[in-house]
Amino acid sequence: MNKLLLAALVSGALSMPAFAADYTILAPAAPGGGWDQTARTMQEAFTAEGISGNVQVTNVPGAGGTIGLAQFANQDAGNPNALIVGGYVMVGAILTNMSPVTLADVTPIARLTGEAVAIVVPAASDIQTLDDLVAKLKENTGAVSWAGGSAGGVDHITAGLIAKTIGVDPTQVNYIAYSGGGEALAAILGGQVTVGISGISEFASQIQAGELRLLAVSSDERVPGVDGPTLKEAGIDLAVQNWRMVAAAPGITPEQKAAITADVKALATSASWKAALETKGWVDTYLDGEAFDTQLAADIAATETILKDIGLVQ
Amino acid sequence: MNTFELLGQGLIAALQVQNLIYALIGVTLGTAVGVLPGIGPALTVALLLPVTYNLDPAGSLIMFAGIYYGGMYGGSTTSILLNTPGESASIVTALEGNKMARQGRGGPALATAAIGSFIAGLIATLGLAFIAPFVVKFALSFGPADYFALMILAFVTVSAAFGDSPLRGLTALFIGLGLGIIGIDQQTGQTRLAFGVLDLLDGIEVTTLAVALFAIGETLKTAADREQVEASVMAVKGSVWMTLEDWKRSWGSWLRGTFIGFPIGAMPAGGADIASFLSYSAEKSFAKKPEEFGHGAIEGVAGPEAANNASAAGTLVPLLTLGLPTTATAAIMLAGFQQFGLQPGPLLFANNASLVWALIASLLIANFMLLVLNLPLIGLWVKLLTIPKPWLYAGILVFATLGTLGANGAMSMGFGSVRISFELVLLLVFGVLGYLLRRFGYPIAPVVVGLILGPMAEQQLRRALSISQGDPAVLFHSPISLVLYAVAIIAVLLPMIMRMRGKGAVLGQLASDED
Amino acid sequence: MSVGQSNSTRRPDGAALVIAVILAAISIIIFWQTSQMRVPPIQQRVGPTVFPYIVAAGLGLLAIGTLISALRNGFPARSKDDYGPIAWIIGGLVAQILLLSTAGFSVATGVLFALTAKGFGRGPLWQTIPIGVIFSFIVWFIFARGLQLSLPMGPVERFIVTGSF
Numbered sequence: 001m002n003k004l005l006l007a008a009l010v011s012g013a014l015s016m017p018a019f020a021a022d023y024t025i026l027a028p029a030a031p032g033g034g035w036d037q038t039a040r041t042m043q044e045a046f047t048a049e050g051i052s053g054n055v056q057v058t059n060v061p062g063a064g065g066t067i068g069l070a071q072f073a074n075q076d077a078g079n080p081n082a083l084i085v086g087g088y089v090m091v092g093a094i095l096t097n098m099s100p101v102t103l104a105d106v107t108p109i110a111r112l113t114g115e116a117v118a119i120v121v122p123a124a125s126d127i128q129t130l131d132d133l134v135a136k137l138k139e140n141t142g143a144v145s146w147a148g149g150s151a152g153g154v155d156h157i158t159a160g161l162i163a164k165t166i167g168v169d170p171t172q173v174n175y176i177a178y179s180g181g182g183e184a185l186a187a188i189l190g191g192q193v194t195v196g197i198s199g200i201s202e203f204a205s206q207i208q209a210g211e212l213r214l215l216a217v218s219s220d221e222r223v224p225g226v227d228g229p230t231l232k233e234a235g236i237d238l239a240v241q242n243w244r245m246v247a248a249a250p251g252i253t254p255e256q257k258a259a260i261t262a263d264v265k266a267l268a269t270s271a272s273w274k275a276a277l278e279t280k281g282w283v284d285t286y287l288d289g290e291a292f293d294t295q296l297a298a299d300i301a302a303t304e305t306i307l308k309d310i311g312l313v314q
Numbered sequence: 315m316n317t318f319e320l321l322g323q324g325l326i327a328a329l330q331v332q333n334l335i336y337a338l339i340g341v342t343l344g345t346a347v348g349v350l351p352g353i354g355p356a357l358t359v360a361l362l363l364p365v366t367y368n369l370d371p372a373g374s375l376i377m378f379a380g381i382y383y384g385g386m387y388g389g390s391t392t393s394i395l396l397n398t399p400g401e402s403a404s405i406v407t408a409l410e411g412n413k414m415a416r417q418g419r420g421g422p423a424l425a426t427a428a429i430g431s432f433i434a435g436l437i438a439t440l441g442l443a444f445i446a447p448f449v450v451k452f453a454l455s456f457g458p459a460d461y462f463a464l465m466i467l468a469f470v471t472v473s474a475a476f477g478d479s480p481l482r483g484l485t486a487l488f489i490g491l492g493l494g495i496i497g498i499d500q501q502t503g504q505t506r507l508a509f510g511v512l513d514l515l516d517g518i519e520v521t522t523l524a525v526a527l528f529a530i531g532e533t534l535k536t537a538a539d540r541e542q543v544e545a546s547v548m549a550v551k552g553s554v555w556m557t558l559e560d561w562k563r564s565w566g567s568w569l570r571g572t573f574i575g576f577p578i579g580a581m582p583a584g585g586a587d588i589a590s591f592l593s594y595s596a597e598k599s600f601a602k603k604p605e606e607f608g609h610g611a612i613e614g615v616a617g618p619e620a621a622n623n624a625s626a627a628g629t630l631v632p633l634l635t636l637g638l639p640t641t642a643t644a645a646i647m648l649a650g651f652q653q654f655g656l657q658p659g660p661l662l663f664a665n666n667a668s669l670v671w672a673l674i675a676s677l678l679i680a681n682f683m684l685l686v687l688n689l690p691l692i693g694l695w696v697k698l699l700t701i702p703k704p705w706l707y708a709g710i711l712v713f714a715t716l717g718t719l720g721a722n723g724a725m726s727m728g729f730g731s732v733r734i735s736f737e738l739v740l741l742l743v744f745g746v747l748g749y750l751l752r753r754f755g756y757p758i759a760p761v762v763v764g765l766i767l768g769p770m771a772e773q774q775l776r777r778a779l780s781i782s783q784g785d786p787a788v789l790f791h792s793p794i795s796l797v798l799y800a801v802a803i804i805a806v807l808l809p810m811i812m813r814m815r816g817k818g819a820v821l822g823q824l825a826s827d828e829d
Numbered sequence: 830m831s832v833g834q835s836n837s838t839r840r841p842d843g844a845a846l847v848i849a850v851i852l853a854a855i856s857i858i859i860f861w862q863t864s865q866m867r868v869p870p871i872q873q874r875v876g877p878t879v880f881p882y883i884v885a886a887g888l889g890l891l892a893i894g895t896l897i898s899a900l901r902n903g904f905p906a907r908s909k910d911d912y913g914p915i916a917w918i919i920g921g922l923v924a925q926i927l928l929l930s931t932a933g934f935s936v937a938t939g940v941l942f943a944l945t946a947k948g949f950g951r952g953p954l955w956q957t958i959p960i961g962v963i964f965s966f967i968v969w970f971i972f973a974r975g976l977q978l979s980l981p982m983g984p985v986e987r988f989i990v991t992g993s994f
Contacts, residue, residue, distance in 0.1 A: 066515070096503045097505065099512065150503070186582035186632065187582075192457040205662075310869075311869040312503050312869055361978060362976065481891070481894050481898055485894075488891055491887070492884050495880060495884060501877065502868075503869075504869060504877050506866065533945070534914075538914055538915050704946035705951070708943070711942070711945050715925060716972065719929075734929075734930070741922075742919065742923065753910065754904060755904060768884075780875075
């Protein structure tokens, strides 16, 4: 009862349905997107496994998740039943948008899934391997146009990191931003740009069909079912992962945090969660506790550096 | 097996009684939710998709197809009857459709929209079945420079919606363009005109602006005008059905709308709204009585309504053949397909042939159900107009705010324990703007058109110039862009020539109307 | 014909002058805000500031055009509008915005419903507010419960759905 009183006092918002649901999960994105699907899959697995009786998902889309994050940090402070889904894209968005609320204002619980970034060219391209691409970049960086997601997102960051690692000026990277995977894919297939860079799932079926040639994936290890080297194997010492995570509200007690972590861990190891990952093609990269905190801090620092190098953040 | 056999099998599957019932439920739900102002097809599909999850894949797909077409069609009803389009693709429908409704011709307007939607849906769905691979090749050949040319064409055609004053029309368009700048610039990630407000970073939502300018603005204007409040509405004057003349004037528009809408819907950066704008201006150019435009020309309803439905089927071309979701609705659908382990993409037709053909057959059935459901209901819909004004407009505002809250309802601002939804504040501000524009004789549609086209034109131009490393010659490189520029020039010149040739006749007409 | 009359009277249209001033102000704001922008050193031939400048310039020209039109009385005749009903409806929208987070969807939207009806001359409020709240609750129930749309809950919704406040 004390917890509930505290929650009501701190947030002050009666709109918080703390009585009706065991957990509320905020998806800081529109219905249908990756974060929304993560939240809804969690909802299903939480109830199917009996970890939580009644789970509600709320969508608060906008600005790379920073709008949802700001609302969550303000309204749900101290609420031990509130969760928010997020990911690497949020790290970049917080920096480029100069968001007043950062991940330090919530309580990160665990990393759930991860996806490798893929670098592809259309089948008709004269670029056969990553080495060919590197040679072209070194010859004339601006002549290589990259199609990917929004500026400052994980695709853009990876392109910048590749340039930096091979020793060309990241500000010269000719990055063309598209609003969604679909539009970028159309530009790549239509031969409008030199290379495409985006999450592997966006390209997987085209690679399988032979319409696109995979030059490399950004993960530490090869992606199962996809025939292509990692960046490291192809000679670029770099690994990037577009991960998704779950965080809890700020201002909760260590005991509450431990309880939530236990629930999330039970979720992540459950059969229904694993089955859902299988059907959606997500890779389980579960990580919690101090290891996750360390990795998160490292990612934030690296992202800030590269965004400054590209020139998107001052 | 050839395409006909596959489609035949799909149809047999879809025609089972149980599947027909699913189609009927889907169409009914889709229309019922889509008809509410502020709730467009994307939100309708997102809301109703989970309803289909509990069915088997075939039943689910067929109900889904019904929801999709129902949602598309539902938007036009309030647009015509109440001048409150719920989404961008039915804005131009309101231009002529609402004028018709005010003359007691709401019945024929709804009928031409329903039949036009059916014919467009039928032709476009068959197009999806038989020529999708060719259409998609054409759509993919559009580069940023070609899209920019298409936007220029669309801009030229906006003037068709300017009404009687170019000055006020252009002002309305530039207000929209100005609103379009607000938010994060996609190419550089820099914020523009956000004034430090977090909620403005994603820009102004088109639906919010459209619902505010039309639904709220219309409510305020009607309430302020005592004559309008007290005027008794004649819901039906003459027949509820289309007259022979209506048919004669509509069929050409339906076909033109279909042929404009289908390819534009298939383009990754096209969309139903652009298709409906282009169709409206094409109808105005081809019309035998262009002077009727702005006063309830049936062609101006028939063409755009056919175009936006054809475009809805066109959207499925890149989705099914390439796995490309090109609209918010398509992205939600993609998520829906994945529920049954279907991965749209180049291998979909090979790996899941029976399900794909079942979907295409479902679309045909859903389209037919839509007609069956809606034609008899027109008489009922028209009765909406007889609801006493206080209750009618109070209801419109309830649904307009509900749709806005549901789509974008973050309570991100506030003081103390009171949290405020910024989107509703925008709805209020733009609603007042909509009232003021009406009061001072400014057209409404160009504002929304500016917000839609401005950012698209800018992004495509900058992409084209970035890829070419700054060489402006790229803009005139491809035959597609040259053809589009040529059409744009003709679109400007043709009405002028027509006007000069037809001037005598029109002036004579006006003179005789005078007394 | 209103055009003929207005050309002969020649008294400047005050409201139209205000519109011209507002357009000019928007133009200046866009110019000023854009000039404050930091343009990143990325490969961009046409940068993020070009379009805002074009729009600002266009609005500036339209302000001048509006000014000329105002002086020549080029605006169409306006209807006599009552501001009372507008105040009721705007009041309803403001009330809804303020009430949503604490009172919940049904009460806030019920007030909007009643004030709008009042704007159209239907009252009294003690009758229309309950009608509005009941109507809004039904709508809330269908969309929030049936279709999982996220709409704010308040004491009313919580009491009816869960049986306790």
